[in-house]
Amino acid sequence: MDELNNYRAKCSLLFHYDWISIPLVYTQVVTIAVYSFFAFCVVGRQFLNPAKGYKDHRIDMYVPVFTLLQFFFYAGWLKVGELIINPFGEDDDDFETNQLIDRNIQVSMLAVDDMYQNLVPLEKDKHWAQRYFSVPYTLSTAAETLKPAFKGSTYDMRMSAEDLETYPVDEEGILRGASLPSLLDIQTLPDRDEHNGCDLSNHKDERDKLVTIEITQND
Numbered sequence: 001m002d003e004l005n006n007y008r009a010k011c012s013l014l015f016h017y018d019w020i021s022i023p024l025v026y027t028q029v030v031t032i033a034v035y036s037f038f039a040f041c042v043v044g045r046q047f048l049n050p051a052k053g054y055k056d057h058r059i060d061m062y063v064p065v066f067t068l069l070q071f072f073f074y075a076g077w078l079k080v081g082e083l084i085i086n087p088f089g090e091d092d093d094d095f096e097t098n099q100l101i102d103r104n105i106q107v108s109m110l111a112v113d114d115m116y117q118n119l120v121p122l123e124k125d126k127h128w129a130q131r132y133f134s135v136p137y138t139l140s141t142a143a144e145t146l147k148p149a150f151k152g153s154t155y156d157m158r159m160s161a162e163d164l165e166t167y168p169v170d171e172e173g174i175l176r177g178a179s180l181p182s183l184l185d186i187q188t189l190p191d192r193d194e195h196n197g198c199d200l201s202n203h204k205d206e207r208d209k210l211v212t213i214e215i216t217q218n219d
Helices: 002-019 024-044 065-084 097-114 142-146 204-209
Strands: none
Touching: 024 065
């Protein structure tokens, strides 16, 4: 139960990170400040020697080393901030959210299938046998109950019917016509590992841990 509570707490923390996003004004201020700073640096850090006079004066070519270092650091920090502002996107540097969800569902299924007999003792709580109940609220927080709670950042997202199309999984646990691994069905694993040539029929634990599946392409 401690591990389940810990897992639930981590999921709740992750949900709150997605629920409370960074205000847009912060990102706009930082972006405008960085680009305007280097725009002024292009003009303000030009080297001019008044002792030579400006009539027929040639441009003094030099390399602004410290300005380049500032550009690398500031612009680099800005780009890193733009990438980590949404770590669950579809960029190459983002988290593999799809695989994380598949793995967590698989672990949850294994816990239910293999640990169903280990139940905690049932105890009566304050709301025993009450289907509908409400927690008490103070006068200052009663109005907050009318607002939609736990509304994620993708709640109002609308997707096309093509993006919502699902692909069926056949009896061998292989996603038909796809290039990404599907959710692994533990019960449909073969008795023999074709990659290593070992017999898995008498090794249930090793069989449950085998998470590699083959992806077939369309004929």
